[in-house]
Amino acid sequence: MTSDLAGHIDKLTPANHRLVRELVFKLLQLQKAANPEAYDEGLEVSQFVNPWLERLLQEGKSPWTIRAYTRQILQLLKRYPSPTQADITNYVTSLIYEGKQPANTNAFIWAAKSFFTFCSEHGHLAANPAARIKPRPLPKRETKSPPPEDVHRLLSLPSLTPRDTAMLHLFIDCGLRLDELLSLEVNDLDLAHMKVTVIGKGNKQRSVPISPATRDVCQAYLRHVAATRLLFPGKKPGRKMTQTAIHLLLKHLCRQAGIQTITAHQLRHYFATQALSKGASLKAVSRMLGHAHASTTADIYWHVIDEQEIIDQHTRYSPIASL
Numbered sequence: 001m002t003s004d005l006a007g008h009i010d011k012l013t014p015a016n017h018r019l020v021r022e023l024v025f026k027l028l029q030l031q032k033a034a035n036p037e038a039y040d041e042g043l044e045v046s047q048f049v050n051p052w053l054e055r056l057l058q059e060g061k062s063p064w065t066i067r068a069y070t071r072q073i074l075q076l077l078k079r080y081p082s083p084t085q086a087d088i089t090n091y092v093t094s095l096i097y098e099g100k101q102p103a104n105t106n107a108f109i110w111a112a113k114s115f116f117t118f119c120s121e122h123g124h125l126a127a128n129p130a131a132r133i134k135p136r137p138l139p140k141r142e143t144k145s146p147p148p149e150d151v152h153r154l155l156s157l158p159s160l161t162p163r164d165t166a167m168l169h170l171f172i173d174c175g176l177r178l179d180e181l182l183s184l185e186v187n188d189l190d191l192a193h194m195k196v197t198v199i200g201k202g203n204k205q206r207s208v209p210i211s212p213a214t215r216d217v218c219q220a221y222l223r224h225v226a227a228t229r230l231l232f233p234g235k236k237p238g239r240k241m242t243q244t245a246i247h248l249l250l251k252h253l254c255r256q257a258g259i260q261t262i263t264a265h266q267l268r269h270y271f272a273t274q275a276l277s278k279g280a281s282l283k284a285v286s287r288m289l290g291h292a293h294a295s296t297t298a299d300i301y302w303h304v305i306d307e308q309e310i311i312d313q314h315t316r317y318s319p320i321a322s323l
Contacts, residue, residue: 060203
């Protein structure tokens with residue numbers, strides 16, 4: 001499915017949506033009748049799901065990504081045990097018809113591309129049925145970060161424990177992802193050199209500086225935490241805290257501070273937005289965030305970069321300044 005076709009389908013009425021689905025189904029039947037050798041009805045590709053998941057683990061995909069990919073592929077294979085390109089196109093059309101957002105539809109498309117590429121590379125399929133399926137274009141959205149006054153009120157809560165304070169500082173000062181923070185070990189903190197070592201997406205390691213304030217709160221926290229490998233252990237020995245536990249903690253703290261709930265992801269956006277608006281280089285912020293390319297950072301925070309550049313250019317070149 002081309003991106004243009006997906007855009008047109010989005011604008012169709014429900015009745016036309018049904019018509020498109022019927023046409024796709026009839027086209028599939030005609031294709032199968034004209035070239036039955038191209039469709040191996042006896043081969044159910046569900047038997048290749050587990051080896052594919054093992055490959056994803058080896059590639060360092062996050063548990064969240066693996067769970068999402070698994071769910072999406074199993075739903076497809078439940079409807080089409082031996083899917084063809086027309087089947088996948090029909091399935092994508094049904095997702096659009098059900099009102100799925102472009103990002104959710106694209107998540108399925110990337111899962112399908114990953115799975116069927118694996119199957120074709122290992123000789124399980126003669127051709128990749130998802131090779132020509134294209135993601136839908138995503139609208140460019142401005143990233144929202146919490147207002148500074150709300151973050152200040154959150155950090156100023158008298159009820160914060162040393163653990164809570166250390167967590168908030170690492171989120172705000174380093175822009176860590178939630179899973180990155182939960183996976184931190186005590187040895188990852190280098191307080192002497194004021195940095196923290198993080199294992200990010202794709203199992204890639206990076207070093208992020210920490211400020212003196214973050215060093216001090218982490219030092220205070222380490223004096224309270226019991227001897228453990230994990231920096232933020234969960235309730236069960238040797239197990240890290242869950243993402244749900246962090247979500248509930250932030251919700252509870254924000255309620256105490258009398259502000260709207262701030263998520264861990266929003267604190268990461270706050271770090272990036274504040275750093276860029278204060279003049280930090282795009283390259284430095286991109287590396288601290290763990291983005292593979294600076295273009296990714298620019299695409300997400302384009303509004304901050306553009307606004308700061310306009311202000312800098314006006315300050316430097318305003319005609320009134322030379323009068």
